[in-house]
Amino acid sequence: MARTPGVTAEPASASWRLLDRSFFDRHPAEVAPDLLGRVLVHDSPGGRVAVRLTEVEAYGLPGEDPASHSYRGRTRRNAVMFGPPGHLYVYFIYGMHFCANLVCMPEGSGAAVLLRAGEVVAGAELAHARRTGRRVPPGEPAADTGTGTPAAAPVRELARGPARLAVALGFAREHDGVDCCGEGPVRVLEGLPPDPARVRSGPRTGVPNGKHTPWRFWIDGDPTVSPYREHRPRAR
DNA sequence: CCTATGATCATCT
């Protein structure tokens, strides 16, 4: 515990050991469910935020998975997906959001796991401040009123959804390609995987024709899991 | 609780 100060919300039996690169050197549909219960840590100048993953989605290889960014081969955006496993692939979408993935399989493959939701187990105050865009002095509650505003978001909402998770952990453009398997600021800890009986799978959220590939995995009953949404083409 | 809608821009066609 002394080696990982600040992560105190986990049960004592959780492991602080790092997941090594070989963990990610597998097909994303195999890595994804194995990531549930693991803890993603980001140490930044502002402090530490750690998130216990509760919901993930696998995105497959070029030609294999039409929903994957890598489906049509390597481009500038998805280049990191084709790099070595265990690195962060962060992309910008909808003109305003970032989403984070962990790269899988050997270098050159083009596969990853999207981090869709988790429970903030350390640094909730910092995560909250990132959400509101306001500085929250230590010890001060966020000066929020009004239901439903980001400032009023309860801790369980801080990393519920891929863009919220990225905000909570402070991930943006500059984190695309960051190695998570070294002694750098971003690491994945073994944590405490859930009882396998609580791991569910189903179609991925918001992907067209996604019903045929049940590559979304989550911890059943966990309040931080995001709501499932079917793909809807947007009106012009 | 739920559904509908607008915001906003990098990326690829």
Next chain:
DNA sequence: GATGATCATAGGC
């Protein structure tokens, strides 16, 4: 020029 691995908000129930 169209699209998107989303979210906050408004309004209905």
